Amino acid sequence: MFTSIDLNKLINLFKYDQTDPLLFNSSMFLFLFLGLLFLYQLLSKSQRGRIYLLIAFSMFFYYKSSGFYFLLLVFSAVFNFFMGKWIFISQSTLRKRLILISSIIFNIGLLVYFKYTNFFIQIINSFGSAKLNPLDIFLPIGISFFTFKALSYVLDLYLEKMEPERNFPNFLLYISFFPNILAGPIDRASRFLPQLSAPLIIDDAFVGKGVVLIISGLFKKAIIADYISTNFVDRIFDLPTRFTGAENLLGVYAYALQIYCDFSGYSDIAIGIALLLGFRLMENFDSPYQASSVAEFWRRWHISLSSWLLDYVFKPLQMKFRDLRTLGNAMALVVTFVLCGLWHGASWAFLFWGALHGFFMAFALFTKKPKNYIYAKLGIKNSKLLRYFQTFVTFNLIAFAWVFFRANSFETALQVFTQIFTFFHASVFLQFVPGYPVVTAMIILGFILHFVPKSWEIRFQEYFSRTPLIGKAIVLAAMIWLVIQVRSAEIQPFIYFQF
């Protein structure tokens, strides 16, 4: 009897459970991934065998979080595979354009249906007198990511940046590749597909870099981000009025660190896992808070998305509006970033967050000439001091915008700023440090690591790649142990500070 119960439990572990996707920092994933690596090694002689194994694993991975919607991946792959081919063989520009437009309508239509239908219903309800009921639509996980991957393929074929893939399983793997299906990077077909036709070689450098990325990703996501969010940031954003302005300001900065560590940490793990399988995914984060302008921030933050928007939304708009010069550029920026905001989620808050970024950059465009004139007059153009100042201002603008991204409502976001500007109580800083020693230490450590020069990072990676396998395994095991410790640590009690 016991065995039958255990068997059921075991089967359930492998079944679709919407609340329990296979996140990389779960022990279930670790266990399955080690199994996958073992089979992958057995198939080292068969390139095709490896690709089929990865497709099967990717389908299971998706099934685990979204059930039979994994068929959507297959459907999207079939459709875009043939549309891409059709664009390529069509002779007339008009026909190419018509095929492109229909594939865009199909892909975006799918995304809009699953992700935005209820948002539109909400908008219609707020204007009209007729009240529509929200629909019960399941949101297939990662749909924003794989739709954009698929679109990059047809768009690049239209722009003649690549040739179509001949082999359907290769294309299916590109769409469904499990390391980046849930949260990116949104890899480009033109970078990924050639890797499937070349011999798969996993050398020491791949393994070394992969393990470093997994370790640093776990540290950022499962230690820094998870710890400071549960023990500090969430409390501030749940009820900003309960805290002084000083705590709110710290909360805003800590959230900027948390979202970076969370997202870039997850990306690092995804890139690391892909490296262990012999694939290079594109870089997704490059110490974004080191940026000295909002435009530079977007060249360093979620690079796979920002470069996607740059190539397929901003550049075409910019060309269309080019006769308006700076105004045209500014309009293209605002439209692109409003869409960027909406891509993050179907809500006014995301739209507003995106629009803010668009306005920051548009403002910078219009003030570029006078600013340069003033800097030149003051003799500080290209000086380090100016760069530090600009980095500080940029960080604060971005942290400001994050408040709208994170807050549960627009009112909550405004409360955060009201507390900061009218109820600051700087003395609370001094009590904060001894009150929350671990949170403080993690915030400081997180920011220090963020501002470490890139050359140090590369040197560390190279050094780590050269350590023997056993050394790497020990460090990885230690990190996993640390993650478990942090996860099972008791939540820090809430403290009321005196002021």
Added chain:
Amino acid sequence: MISEKLKNTIISSLDIDDFDLKDDTTADEVPGWDSLSHVNVILDIEKEFKIRFKSIEVLKLKNIGDLQKLVDSKLNSTN
């Protein structure tokens, strides 16, 4: 080969000192030529050569060699 006229137009549009532009040079290798200044470079070329590009033609460009070819083809078709 990149013509002197094209080279000078690009360099003055970006407001930079001399830069060696070759056929396979890409925009991101040239200082100051980023996604925002790109449109000004294109506009200045159109004005200097009295030509008009289609958006798609500009989007397809991969390097300065492609740009030179596009400019040449426009000049030939207007002659």
